[in-house]
């Protein structure tokens with residue numbers, strides 16, 4: 347048979363999902379494993395949102411909607427962006443799709459020609475690099491160090507831009523690092539983007555999960571010229587514990603929004619009508635549940651960070667957003683543990699799962715081979731037990 351698509355053949359499966367499915371498989375076999383791999387809140391979708399989903403089915407809201415989503419949902423998104431981020435959009439600038447993930451894809455589709463460079467700060471969310479390649483772009487990895495809280499600087503950004511650079515992807519707060527840029531840092535980067543004429547895909551899906559009273563600043567809010575070149579990505583998955591409902595959106599200038607809408611109309615059709623009604627409820631009703639989930643995440647983060655830093659051989663920064671901690675395993679590299687030399691985070695992850703019965707995500711797939719990512723979107727009991735197991739595992743004991 348003829349060769350399959352070169353672009354498709356080059357796509358790597360999502361490493362975060364691979365670990366998660368290994369963990370689920372072990373669990374199904376009755377093994378007592380604890381998972382810190384999943385990138386989704388462990389909370390149930392709040393009841394009032396579920397009720398809106400039920401009502402949508404009962405009222406036969408079960409047909410196609412406009413390909414970019416219903417006008418009422420897009421208007422609700424505009425209102426929420428105004429209330430939470432001080433942003434002014436009209437509903438025609440909003441394209442809703444089946445999660446933020448396809449929105450990143452169509453945003454890249456709208457911008458990138460084959461061979462265009464896309465700057466990607468590292469450590470990066472595993473899907474970005476693949477999505478860039480899937481549209482024929484060239485990821486240009488811009489490393490951010492742990493010493494600088496895993497943040498790039500305006501200077502390093504400027505130095506990475508070439509005549510072929512089309513855009514950068516900014517993820518703020520970040521998966522996998524939990525880092526968050528402050529206003530001053532964002533302003534400096536925005537200045538570079540405007541001066542050098544590049545677009546920014548700003549993925550702000552974790553914007554409501556911010557700790558220590560830190561101020562979240564939406565990139566597009568930094569000025570009209572910045573907003574014009576920003577493709578803002580967001581959605582209901584993380585803020586409202588709605589990962590399975592699959593509703594995300596992109597907000598952009600009118601021209602780009604139109605292109606994206608055309609694209610979506612052919613490749614996705616419309617997002618799930620029932621989920622749109624549930625998302626409408628999430629965005630327009632009281633935001634109390636968002637705050638109570640945020641507070642729970644903050645308590646878990648505090649425990650995890652303090653406990654991890656008390657364990658010999660590993661360490662971590664205290665992140666200010668999202669629900670991830672990057673554990674530094676540099677001191678373990680080259681050491682023999684449980685009869686095997688740890689060469690990188692992959693080795694660590696595999697051994698930890700086998701002998702510690704804990705699933706974490708190796709940073710190798712995030713461009714951070716000396717780190718593993720722990721998600722604290724799990725109960726405090728699991729977090730306590732997981733870290734107890736880490737301590738045992740590092741002492742050479744088997745769980």
Ligand SMILES: Cc1ncc(COP(=O)(O)O)c(C=O)c1O
Nearest residue numbers: 385445446447471521581583594
């Ligand atoms: C940074 C980032 N963007 C987007 C997504 C995808 O979100 P959605 O569930 O809305 O597709 C994720 C999910 O893990 C994420 O971590």
